[in-house]
Amino acid sequence: MVATGERMPGAGAALAVSTVIFALRPDEDGRATLWTPLVRRIREPQQDLWALPGGWLPLDEELVSAAARTLGETTGLAPTYLEQLYTFGELGRSPGRRVVSVVYWALVQSAEAERAAVGENVRWFAADALPALAFDHNRIVDYALWRLRTKVEYSRIAHAFLGDTFTLAELREVHEAVLQRSLDPANFRRTIESSGNVVATGEVLSGSPHRPPRLYRYDSSIDLADRGPLGPESVAAASVPTRTGARP
Amino acid sequence: MVATGERMPGAGAALAVSTVIFALRPDEDGRATLWTPLVRRIREPQQDLWALPGGWLPLDEELVSAAARTLGETTGLAPTYLEQLYTFGELGRSPGRRVVSVVYWALVQSAEAERAAVGENVRWFAADALPALAFDHNRIVDYALWRLRTKVEYSRIAHAFLGDTFTLAELREVHEAVLQRSLDPANFRRTIESSGNVVATGEVLSGSPHRPPRLYRYDSSIDLADRGPLGPESVAAASVPTRTGARP
DNA sequence: GCAAAAGTGTTCTCCTTACACCCATGT
DNA sequence: ACATGGGTGTAAGGAGAACACTTTTGC
Structure with a gap:
């Protein structure tokens, strides 16, 4: 097996999973626009800034599952679409510590978005007019928005x-x-x-x-043929540890 | 700062960076086809199987730089194109240990590919007819191939x-x-x-x-507008630690 | 009947495809 | 001169944009 000594290779950076969530909600004029739920950071670094829902990756959990779970735990939402977006690992993106974030993006139905948890630490924002977020999360949302907009034109x-x-x-x-x-x-x-x-x-x-x-x-008989040879990403098949989402 | 105790959050999985490299070389009929260089694994697990060039991510190195460096150290190649492909983190993909691999894909010029290091532990393979590789690397190459083929049609x-x-x-x-x-x-x-x-x-x-x-x-004045708001990936701007590539 | 959205038909343009044809070079 | 790939011309077919027009409901 592998030695578990103090110089365990590859064990340097911290691995996090975050998700950009999009839903359609009416804006002040009643027109449907893109909104995204954010969570308030309740500890340092970047305490009190708004950030993407996410968390550290547990050793025994799939990446998609971690995305779906942290998303559900913080916002109470269950997405209808969930796909890996990009992995952000720049040296300076988190103060004090090297953090590599595997970021997913999710779509939720409007009905689902209505009954989502909102409160002091969870709030919806218009995706095109976000405040200054924690870390590099503004850049991440911008990229997710771009992916959504380009992908809508050629997929379903x-x-x-x-x-x-x-x-x-x-x-x-x-x-x-x-x-x-x-x-x-x-x-x-x-x-x-x-x-x-x-x-x-x-x-x-x-x-x-x-x-x-x-x-x-x-027509569910036609698949998206979207990720090519990787096939569709499945949350259900991934193993989820003991603690499940906040909602029963 | 952050406590460095034994329960450091996010420090579970090992983080690796690998790269799928493509170059055009003539096949036995003289027609140009896609080839990819692979390296032989010289230690367990999966010893002696062919695998993608890569390595563990050092704490102080950018993801792209790690891809470019490990690629250069093992194959001696310098790519003209390098882009993040996908992050693979399935629980069972490496025996005994949780490994999350941030995978890049690279293109190299034919001239560069000619003078590349080949030997007992580095060899070129026709990208469409690979042997059984280590870990999930066959699946990764297939996905990179799919990305290359779809991307050639709409980008430069x-x-x-x-x-x-x-x-x-x-x-x-x-x-x-x-x-x-x-x-x-x-x-x-x-x-x-x-x-x-x-x-x-x-x-x-x-x-x-x-x-x-x-x-x-x-026309270098036109950018690829490829990664959207992320802009072009730059290897040069990323910091590289002391040990540099094998070639001067 | 009238307003307004659902749904159909028609035309125009642009882009891609197929393929006939001319051009310029080394031998 | 001639073979061969480089390069231009042109017409057919298909997809998308623009917009006139018909259909179906609630009031």
């Missing part, structure tokens, strides 16, 4: 913001909120329908003051 | 395989080797020229038995 992650059935107007609203521009409803419909990613349920959504729109559902 | 990384001046036929040969299909010379020319990424030097390359082709050069 926008669906992760919605429930299992949705109207094309709702899906379009998601795209418009993420891309920050309006899209032609007619062309959007054709683009989505011809992509084959979504199937009509046959039902319509009544109750609106206008013509009732059709409801659609993902 | 193909240039990293070539010198500062090149003909469009050479650039096309790179694309064809990476994408594994032939491209129409006429359309390829127009696509590249209209992209504005390359400028004609005004010179031509004589010596061929046919019409001498024009020489081109990168």
Whole structure:
């Protein structure tokens, strides 16, 4: 086996896992925009500054699981999408100690975001107008935002913001909120329908003051083919230690 | 500062940095194909198996620098392109110990690849026909290959395989080797020229038995806009500890 | 009936593809 | 001169943008 002496190789830097979370919520004008929940640091360094949810990586936990767990423990959220973003390890990013952070990014549904824990130490911020955050977390959120916006255009992650059935107007609203521009409803419909990613349920959504729109559902038989040979990231398959999320 | 007691948080897993290196070399039929240099493991675990060049992350070294340094120490190569690929941290990926590997991928010029160190413990392999490697390194190379192939289509990384001046036929040969299909010379020319990424030097390359082709050069004023808000990764700016690469 | 959103049809442009054809060099 | 790759021209097909138009509901 490996010697466990004081000069254990590779044991230098501290390994943390953090997550950038995005959800769509109405802004003051009622338009859907991107928001992200942050947690207040309750100890040094950078005490009282807002920061990404995260924590140290336990020896016996998968990276994704640690991301999902710390995210759930601090914000009470359960994401519908979770993917590794980047690993930040610059020498000066944390004062006093070398910290390498494996950062994930997550999408949560609007309904889920509504019932999330908020309080003195957890708060939602408009993703495009953040205050000065702890460490290099502003840079990290900016990068996550960029990834989200570029990825929405060529993959189907926008669906992760919605429930299992949705109207094309709702899906379009998601795209418009993420891309920050309006899209032609007619062309959007054709683009989505011809992509084959979504199937009509046959039902319509009544109750609106206008013509009732059709409801659609993902075609789950088509995978995202997104991470290539790595396949989809699975939180469920990863082992989680004794302490589970804060919510029952 | 931070207590250095036995329960130092985040100090569990060992942190390694590895790199997948690609270069173009002629295969047995003389066609340019992708090759990757691997190093033989000279100690347990997985002794004698071929593996990616890499090493433990020193406390005082940037992640990119560690990738560039270990790559240079083992293979003698200096890459023209180096980018973070993914961080692998699955629980079972290294027997006996939790190892988290931040993996980079690199491109080197063909000329550089020719004069690289080869020997008993360093050897080039065709990237599409690797033997069984140590740990999860087959999966890592497959993922790097996928990233290279998808990225060649929308960015200008193909240039990293070539010198500062090149003909469009050479650039096309790179694309064809990476994408594994032939491209129409006429359309390829127009696509590249209209992209504005390359400028004609005004010179031509004589010596061929046919019409001498024009020489081109990168337009270095245009950046790749590749990592978004993170900007280009810079090896030079990163601090490197005392021991430098094997080559002077 | 009227307003407003859902959904369809049509046209225009641009980009990619396929391929015919001319150009310039070494032998 | 001629073979061969370098380089230009051109027409067809497809995807996306713009926008007119029809459909369906609540009031």
